[in-house]
Amino acid sequence: MSDGKEMRRPGGRSARVRAAVHQATLELLEERRWEEISIPLVAERAGVHQATLYRRWGTMPALLDDVVDEWSSTTAALPDTGTLRGDLEVYAAAVAAPLQDSLVPLILRAVVLEIRPGEPRTPSRAFRERERQLQAMLDRARDRGEQVPTLAELLEVVVAPLYFYALFSVPLPAADAGRLVDRLLGLVGQKA
Amino acid sequence: MSDGKEMRRPGGRSARVRAAVHQATLELLEERRWEEISIPLVAERAGVHQATLYRRWGTMPALLDDVVDEWSSTTAALPDTGTLRGDLEVYAAAVAAPLQDSLVPLILRAVVLEIRPGEPRTPSRAFRERERQLQAMLDRARDRGEQVPTLAELLEVVVAPLYFYALFSVPLPAADAGRLVDRLLGLVGQKA
Numbered sequence: 001m002s003d004g005k006e007m008r009r010p011g012g013r014s015a016r017v018r019a020a021v022h023q024a025t026l027e028l029l030e031e032r033r034w035e036e037i038s039i040p041l042v043a044e045r046a047g048v049h050q051a052t053l054y055r056r057w058g059t060m061p062a063l064l065d066d067v068v069d070e071w072s073s074t075t076a077a078l079p080d081t082g083t084l085r086g087d088l089e090v091y092a093a094a095v096a097a098p099l100q101d102s103l104v105p106l107i108l109r110a111v112v113l114e115i116r117p118g119e120p121r122t123p124s125r126a127f128r129e130r131e132r133q134l135q136a137m138l139d140r141a142r143d144r145g146e147q148v149p150t151l152a153e154l155l156e157v158v159v160a161p162l163y164f165y166a167l168f169s170v171p172l173p174a175a176d177a178g179r180l181v182d183r184l185l186g187l188v189g190q191k192a
Numbered sequence: 193m194s195d196g197k198e199m200r201r202p203g204g205r206s207a208r209v210r211a212a213v214h215q216a217t218l219e220l221l222e223e224r225r226w227e228e229i230s231i232p233l234v235a236e237r238a239g240v241h242q243a244t245l246y247r248r249w250g251t252m253p254a255l256l257d258d259v260v261d262e263w264s265s266t267t268a269a270l271p272d273t274g275t276l277r278g279d280l281e282v283y284a285a286a287v288a289a290p291l292q293d294s295l296v297p298l299i300l301r302a303v304v305l306e307i308r309p310g311e312p313r314t315p316s317r318a319f320r321e322r323e324r325q326l327q328a329m330l331d332r333a334r335d336r337g338e339q340v341p342t343l344a345e346l347l348e349v350v351v352a353p354l355y356f357y358a359l360f361s362v363p364l365p366a367a368d369a370g371r372l373v374d375r376l377l378g379l380v381g382q383k384a
Contacts, residue, residue, distance in 0.1 A: 033253065035227050061225065127360040156353040156372065163360070164352035168319040180348065183379075 020046040021053060022067050039063070071107050078133045084141035084148060085185060088158060091137075092177035095162045108167050134159070147188040157184040212238040213245060214259050231255070263299050270325045276333035276340060277377060280350060283329075284369035287354045300359050326351070339380040349376040 024046035028037045039060060043050040057063040079090040134154055141148045149157070158180045165172040216238035220229045231252060235242040249255040271282040326346055333340045341349070350372045357364040 035252070060227070155356065157349070157375075160352040160356035161348040163356055164347065167359075168355070183349075 017048055021048060022070060025067050068107060072129055078137055084146050087137050088181045089178055092158055092181055096172050096177040108163055149184055149188050153187055209240055213240060214262060217259050260299060264321055270329055276338050279329050280373045281370055284350055284373055288364050288369040300355055341376055341380050345379055
């Protein structure tokens with residue numbers, strides 16, 4: 001804010017730069033091999049000075065972290081519909097739906113790419129945050145008196161297949177995501 | 193074979209070079225960020241001339257392809273025990289067990305890294321080959337008169353969680369992999 005060039009609506013400008021840089025990063029992740037993507041290339045695509053990117057993010061891995069954070073906290077925010085089935089169906093459809101335009105595979109690739117060498121046994125930060133959100137979804141349902149599966153069951157029966165199809169195969173049609181929810185709720189005796 | 197320098201046991205030397213280069217690649221995948229790994233670095237670690245690597249593999253992505261191929265066809269070959277439960281338990285334990293020394297996460301990272309930009313809707317070559325092998329396992333069981341799940345059920349209930357834990361979380365203990373097999377066979381009414 002002390003920088004004269006950024007005096008006019010610094011928050012707005014900052015947010016616009018971040019959005020442009022994130023969009024450019026996702027586009028390049030879709031078009032190019034990871035080893036070809038660099039700060040200068042992202043800067044060019046986003047129409048932002050390289051120096052701004054180096055000052056704000058420093059490295060491509062740090063920029064990827066920020067893209068994944070933003071996605072986890074906004075686009076992929078978990079629903080609160082009033083029933084566990086409703087929450088799960090909205091969540092599963094949301095993960096499956098953007099697959100049509102490849103955002104989820106790109107984010108998952110970014111999470112895989114940001115795995116820290118030398119820390120192979122540590123769950124990624126993005127994964128731990130998502131676990132925390134899913135546990136909160138289950139806790140709300142239990143507090144309402146619903147029969148709920150364990151977090152491990154939710155991860156294995158619903159989340160893992162969605163991510164698996166996104167990463168290794170063709171995306172699962174959103175309509176099929178409901179089948180995974182039925183399978184999970186069948187484990188705890190909830191009727192379909 | 194017409195090359196005088198490789199006249200003595202050319203197959204043996206070739207196989208030794210390939211093994212050394214694959215091992216060096218896997219070590220570097222574990223230690224370094226992907227963008228730091230290069231043909232010269234692999235050559236140095238493997239104790240092989242750079243020129244040999246460039247001539248034989250050309251690029252890092254081509255070398256990664258070869259590492260994944262080798263792993264799929266040997267280390268991760270599917271069992272044929274005489275029952276579907278036996279096949280699945282050996283397979284699940286084999287995928288989970290090497291997690292202890294990080295080979296599976298490294299291979300999965302390599303598969304993710306080799307995904308071809310511009311072909312986001314195409315299952316990876318390694319994935320299609322693994323699907324073919326798993327379908328053959330199910331076909332053998334059906335030919336013996338066993339009740340078998342569909343390939344989609346096998347992928348969703350057993351394979352996806354194993355890969356999910358390997359990529360995003362801490363590895364699943366091999367003993368827990370049997371729980372996934374029980375869940376799958378429960379779907380088709382096989383007793384545990």
